Amino acid sequence: MKEKKILIHGGGKIATQVADKLGLEVKMHNGRRITDQAMLEVVQMVYGGLVNKNIVSMLQALGCNAVGLTGADLNVVRAVKRPVKDIDYGFVGDVTQVNQKALSDLLENDCVPILAPLTHDGKGNMLNTNADTIASETATAMSSAYQTHLLYCFEKKGVLKDVNDESSVITSLNEKNYAEYLAQNVIFAGMIPKLDNAFSALKKGVREVVILEADNLQNIENQYFIGTRITLQ
Amino acid sequence: MKEKKILIHGGGKIATQVADKLGLEVKMHNGRRITDQAMLEVVQMVYGGLVNKNIVSMLQALGCNAVGLTGADLNVVRAVKRPVKDIDYGFVGDVTQVNQKALSDLLENDCVPILAPLTHDGKGNMLNTNADTIASETATAMSSAYQTHLLYCFEKKGVLKDVNDESSVITSLNEKNYAEYLAQNVIFAGMIPKLDNAFSALKKGVREVVILEADNLQNIENQYFIGTRITLQ
Numbered sequence: 417m418k419e420k421k422i423l424i425h426g427g428g429k430i431a432t433q434v435a436d437k438l439g440l441e442v443k444m445h446n447g448r449r450i451t452d453q454a455m456l457e458v459v460q461m462v463y464g465g466l467v468n469k470n471i472v473s474m475l476q477a478l479g480c481n482a483v484g485l486t487g488a489d490l491n492v493v494r495a496v497k498r499p500v501k502d503i504d505y506g507f508v509g510d511v512t513q514v515n516q517k518a519l520s521d522l523l524e525n526d527c528v529p530i531l532a533p534l535t536h537d538g539k540g541n542m543l544n545t546n547a548d549t550i551a552s553e554t555a556t557a558m559s560s561a562y563q564t565h566l567l568y569c570f571e572k573k574g575v576l577k578d579v580n581d582e583s584s585v586i587t588s589l590n591e592k593n594y595a596e597y598l599a600q601n602v603i604f605a606g607m608i609p610k611l612d613n614a615f616s617a618l619k620k621g622v623r624e625v626v627i628l629e630a631d632n633l634q635n636i637e638n639q640y641f642i643g644t645r646i647t648l649q
Numbered sequence: 650m651k652e653k654k655i656l657i658h659g660g661g662k663i664a665t666q667v668a669d670k671l672g673l674e675v676k677m678h679n680g681r682r683i684t685d686q687a688m689l690e691v692v693q694m695v696y697g698g699l700v701n702k703n704i705v706s707m708l709q710a711l712g713c714n715a716v717g718l719t720g721a722d723l724n725v726v727r728a729v730k731r732p733v734k735d736i737d738y739g740f741v742g743d744v745t746q747v748n749q750k751a752l753s754d755l756l757e758n759d760c761v762p763i764l765a766p767l768t769h770d771g772k773g774n775m776l777n778t779n780a781d782t783i784a785s786e787t788a789t790a791m792s793s794a795y796q797t798h799l800l801y802c803f804e805k806k807g808v809l810k811d812v813n814d815e816s817s818v819i820t821s822l823n824e825k826n827y828a829e830y831l832a833q834n835v836i837f838a839g840m841i842p843k844l845d846n847a848f849s850a851l852k853k854g855v856r857e858v859v860i861l862e863a864d865n866l867q868n869i870e871n872q873y874f875i876g877t878r879i880t881l882q
Contacts, residue, residue: 434694438670457699461667465698466690469767469775473721477773483723488706489716490760521758527723534702540710542702 420523426547427467451506451544463532487535490518495535509535509543514557552613559621569630574644579604653756659780660700684739684777696765720768723751728768742768742776747790785846792854802863807877812837
């Protein structure tokens with residue numbers, strides 16, 4: 417693809433492995449990591465240092481002028497520490513602002529921003545932030561300057577009717593049939609935050625959202641029927 | 650200071666702590682870390698993720714538009730894996746090229762590059778590289794476009810005649826009296842790589858090198874006699 421690109425990556429499994437090796441207890445709530453000070457250091461190390469720089473160095477070897485960024489670098493993604501309600505998620509950031517100008521400047525210089533799922537609060541603190549949310553917020557912000565396509569890559573062929581059957585891909589999904597699937601408990605729980613993010617992005621100006629298998633990404637130009645294409649209507 | 654700045658940081662002590670917690674054995678030779686695959690991951694995490702992003706987020710909080718970079722990001726510092734002679738240093742990089750253009754572009758955009766002591770080989774591999782060397786090589790490369798001052802900050806007041814006496818600062822040092830001090834074994838062994846780097850940078854176009862206490866950096870504008878000023882003659 418000749419289009420300008422931004423890559424947002426995760427690293428949760430590696431963070432959990434490193435935390436285990438360091439003897440830290442990994443605490444989750446509804447699939448979201450609870451991030452105390454020690455765990456913040458782990459995700460900062462794993463996302464910002466290990467995973468991000470492995471991706472950047474590999475892309476550079478392929479001739480792609482990648483630049484790895486956390487939300488703090490160039491102030492690209494600002495967040496606030498999530499307020500404590502029933503659960504204290506710790507050093508977790510809810511995105512407040514994506515710096516479209518800084519990212520556009522890089523894109524216009526033929527750089528490819530590689531965003532780690534880390535934000536900052538503008539007061540000197542790094543925060544852990546879900547990669548899907550950063551992807552959705554970034555796509556939304558970029559849509560004020562570009563026609564933006566948001567591609568969620570994961571290990572399944574797309575959104576499945578039956579999580580155990582890779583041939584059950586829902587090829588297109590709109591708000592109405594998403595609501596129906598939800599009412600019928602068809603959608604796997606782990607998909608719901610990703611889909612909520614997708615619809616949120618579409619409502620704020622993103623042109624298209626596709627949920628697809630990472631290995632299929634290279635085929636997306638040539639084949640229309642890859643993954644699940646999400647639209648409002 | 651209103652001058653444009655680049656900060657190069659270290660992090661060796663924290664890397665050693667993290668390696669200890671992970672149960673890895675830290676191997677050194679002549680004060681240089683031997684970097685096997687597991688240690689490369691540690692330094693990548695600690696330098697690129699933990700230390701770099703802590704500095705960047707703190708600078709952003711102070712209104713400084715910092716951007717944290719390893720050598721791989723924007724291809725700013727390219728290196729080759731050190732050839733194995735008597736000692737195999739492992740994944741350690743000897744700098745071959747600093748991307749003056751990429752750094753200048755950032756500086757001209759009022760960004761402040763914060764360089765972690767990590768390089769890449771252009772083939773997809775990250776490498777561990779001494780921060781003093783990156784500082785010297787970067788200052789040298791930047792001197793083709795800017796009048797460049799190279800400031801080495803550390804925990805002592807400057808180069809000392811007596812390592813146990815902070816009042817014994819050598820206020821100025823040139824090649825001739827450096828050779829004399831070396832012959833007399835006056836210079837503390839740990840200073841020698843730093844001083845060799847300093848003279849190398851001066852010979853390649855850097856205007857001035859100062860070795861000073863980090864806490865004194867804020868006073869360098871107002872007081873001439875801070876630290877050790879190094880010149881060729």
